[in-house]
Amino acid sequence: MNLKIKRSVALSDSGFVFDASTGDSYSLNPVGQEIMALIKSGKTDSEITAYMTEKFDVDAATFDRYLYDFKVTLKQMQIIEDYG
């Protein structure tokens, strides 16, 4: 999935996510916050996986599965959208 964070979505340091176009807001845990920051910085899925498996005690296959689920959730909530 080539995904980017919607223009109207703001992510605060506390993990609070606010979509100014819908008024929806969410809270992320520290790991979710870190992944969102990586998506925001334009990292690809494989770059995110490499970074996270390096930092945390998780293998790539397991993390990929979680990352996929997380992105599907973000997409359902219209926080991220397809591009390219």
Place this chain on the structure above:
Amino acid sequence: MDKLPVTIAVSGLNNIDSPGPGIPVIRGLRESSTLKPRIIGLAYENLEPGAYMHELVDKTYKVPYPGEGIEPLLERIRFIHEKEKINVLIPNFDSELFGLMKSDALLNSWGIKMFLPTLKQFEERHKTNLPAYGKKYGVHVPDSWPVTSHSDIYDLREKAEFPYVVKGKFYDAYIAYDMDQALMYFNKISAKWGLPIVIQEFVKGTEVNVVALGDGNGNTIGAVPMRKQYITDKGKAWGGITLDDDTMMDLTHKIISATKWRGGMELELIRNAKNELYLIEINPRLPAWVYLAVAAGQNLPEAMVKLAMGQEVTPYTQYDVGKMFIRYSYDMICNLDEFEKLSTLGEL
């Protein structure tokens, strides 16, 4: 700069769980940087909280319900005007608007200014006329049908599937999932607000609203979109947040420009899963949540008074996104002598 003293009569002081717009309008006026308002409250009931909010309302008069006929209401306004010299009148109830619009020239001749939609604008956006309105101005509108009897509702089964939205001509709306519910809501609403009842196609989605002010020449003086975050069992917003939404703003500008809307308005919209906006209602006045617009940087009540007085008003182009309101209830303690005064003398 000295503030301009102005006497403004305001109705809709029922600041209860289904609040009128009077108190939020007055809060906006009190925060005006250019006007020094003296607020005259117009109350229909002895227990309208605004009458007892002396920090907001300088003086309150009881007035007869518009349902009793426009003549007694006008007579009462004339009496109040002789004592208070009203410059501007802001009616905040849908049920007042028709009679007062028809009396605009008369009130103007007394020196009382209003800034209301024209009769054509008022009639055209009526719930019963909304499908034609949508077609004329190129806006998505759910199908709706005015009904005056149970048999009319039975006839609709061929045209639309449940659920229906059952609406009163001025207030109240319920979702009916079957015929029994539709008939029950028909009876309930018609007993309170009369006929016709409007049956509207149900559009699934998120309810969003815009408060706006048109100058009558096609220009939008201000507009703020909001999403209700919490809706009470009466369908009223208990919390809301301002949005950054170009499509809602474009739709508002389009409607105001095409209709040359004059006065305050509230657009009630539903955004469906395909991200399409459906217009479900246009209220021809400022809504009870208008103070959110004031807090977000657009003092629409102040701008409306200036327009009524014939002043030039520079359109607002910005507002704060993510500004929220949370409504709360508050037990105001009042003395019996004040209640007695309003009940017996009709003034407080």
